[in-house]
Amino acid sequence: MITHDTVNWEQATVFPDATHILDFGPGGISGLGVLTHRNKDGTGVRVILAGAMDGTNAEVGYKPEIFDRDAEHAVKYAVNWVKEFGPRLAKTSVGQTFVDTKMSRLLGLPPVMVAGMTPCTVPWDFVAATMNAGYEIELAGGGYYNDKSMTEAITKIEK
Numbered sequence: 001m002i003t004h005d006t007v008n009w010e011q012a013t014v015f016p017d018a019t020h021i022l023d024f025g026p027g028g029i030s031g032l033g034v035l036t037h038r039n040k041d042g043t044g045v046r047v048i049l050a051g052a053m054d055g056t057n058a059e060v061g062y063k064p065e066i067f068d069r070d071a072e073h074a075v076k077y078a079v080n081w082v083k084e085f086g087p088r089l090a091k092t093s094v095g096q097t098f099v100d101t102k103m104s105r106l107l108g109l110p111p112v113m114v115a116g117m118t119p120c121t122v123p124w125d126f127v128a129a130t131m132n133a134g135y136e137i138e139l140a141g142g143g144y145y146n147d148k149s150m151t152e153a154i155t156k157i158e159k
Contacts, residue, residue, distance in 0.1 A: 010039045019077060021047045022066070028052040033060060044080030087111060109136050118142025124153035131157070 013021065013036055021040065023033030028049060037047040037060050048061035055062055061076060068074075090100035098104075101111040114121060114130055116138030121127055123143075130137040139157065144150035 009035065013039060015045070018045050020061075020075075021045055022050045023047060024050045026051055029055045029057045029060075040078070042079065042081035044078050044083065046076060046078035107136055109134060112136070114138065116140040124156045127153075128157045 009032075015021070021033075021036055023031060023036065025031045025033065027033070028051065031049070031051075033047050033049045034057060040047060041059075046061055048063075048065055049055065050063050050066060052062050053064065065073065065076065085102065087099050087101045089097055091097050099111055103113070104111040112135055114135060114137035118140040119142070121130075121137060121140040124139070127137050127139050139153065141150060144153060
């Protein structure tokens with residue numbers, strides 16, 4: 001593609017209700033389709049390189065995918081990360097509303113993680129207080145210069 005004016009490709013390929021984008025250009029896996037795929041990755045839009053019969057990039061589709069409609073080659077859809085992994089509001093059996101995520105279901109805690117960063121999460125008492133308040137936190141190891149002091153901190157947190 002040759003243009004005289006600047007093209008904001010990410011903005012030019014915004015199609016709110018699209019599920020697929022077909023690239024009819026001659027570039028194959030070196031063309032704009034793969035670039036467009038990178039921009040659309042995680043949005044639920046699948047890019048099909050309609051000018052190529054096959055290729056090595058499994059993240060995009062190829063020309064046969066447009067025409068195949070049997071059970072084995074049915075239309076493929078890209079994953080929408082917001083729908084797949086995004087937070088949702090959920091209600092308990094007693095009517096309490098909370099934020100539900102895969103992390104909150106796995107840990108049984110609110111979907112907030114206090115990352116272990118030196119010096120903020122080095123103090124064992126801060127880590128213990130955060131855990132007692134019902135949140136997940138990581139003990140930062142940067143403030144512990146030997147195994148004895150870190151073992152003491154972990155032991156105090158466990159109490």
